[in-house]
């Protein structure tokens with residue numbers, strides 16, 4: 048299969064990135080989401096309605112969603128682990144939500160305090176309520192290329208959980224290499240196996256860059272027909288339940304590569320890098336994007 052003509056970025060920096068940062072003001076979070084929208088990103092994960100006891104960094108999610116000056120055509124998403132999270136997301140005006148499961152039992156227990164099967168049971172009433180509100184739901188599968196607790200993960204398990212989420216009604220399944228251990232051929236084989244059960248135009252890649260492999264892994268998977276990639280501006284992030292994990296691939300680095308290959312993203316790279324530089328400055332560090340640093 049040929050490379051796609053265009054790729055759409057699903058920006059997770061304000062959620063996946065900032066869920067790991069202890070002292071970011073609500074204003075800085077709102078400014079980041081707005082900057083990303085002005086750079087041309089159309090789907091931004093801006094909030095996470097999880098237990099504030101588990102992830103206190105996201106406790107101001109409702110204020111963030113309510114405080115954003117929204118742009119037409121941009122969807123502002125929120126992570127929701129259960130019905131309570133969905134209700135909070137609806138109240139705060141999320142344009143879509145995401146449920147998150149894992150392909151590994153160990154990670155499911157550490158991250159959401161239940162087994163994979165229990166998590167699916169929890170998602171059923173959430174999906175029903177979201178449907179009643181015409182709210183699109185995205186589904187994440189974590190640990191698709193390895194788990195910090197269980198090690199190697201069988202591809203068959205990734206396929207199984209992805210298919211369950213798709214059949215539950217998720218409009219898109221995002222495949223998460225949570226700890227960034229994947230390498231290109233392995234990543235591609237995993238994606239091909241999932242794409243045999245879930246249409247490739249319903250799949251997205253969510254690759255962390257812990258081992259510096261994310262860009263290569265994404266390139267290897269683009270030829271399978273996938274054209275939605277989750278990235279994190281300035282490479283923000285990690286996962287509070289995956290020790291040592293670094294952020295998703297930096298959005299700027301992906302946009303630079305795709306534009307260089309003649310693949311359209313609809314994103315203004317300079318504005319994107321400026322958004323990443325501004326939040327990095329608020330965090331007291333330089334951007335984690337190599338492209339943003341090179342652009343100066």
Ligand SMILES: CC(C)(COP(=O)([O-])OP(=O)([O-])OC[C@H]1O[C@@H](n2cnc3c(N)ncnc32)[C@H](O)[C@@H]1OP(=O)([O-])[O-])[C@@H](O)C(=O)NCCC(=O)NCCSC(=O)C[C@@](C)(O)CC(=O)[O-]
Nearest residue numbers: 096097098101128131132147158159160187189190223225
């Ligand atoms: C799932 C739970 C809630 C289970 O946590 P639990 O302790 O088993 O749940 P519970 O139902 O017993 O509730 C405990 C307390 O939390 C409250 N509560 C319960 N739910 C909510 C909610 N939605 N919003 C606000 N509060 C909530 C609930 O009301 C109660 O409060 P209390 O009575 O003690 O005062 C917890 O484990 C949790 O919040 N986990 C989230 C962990 C997390 O956010 N991890 C990071 C995101 S996942 C990720 O980064 C991976 C991803 C998506 O990026 C893909 C990849 O890279 O692989």
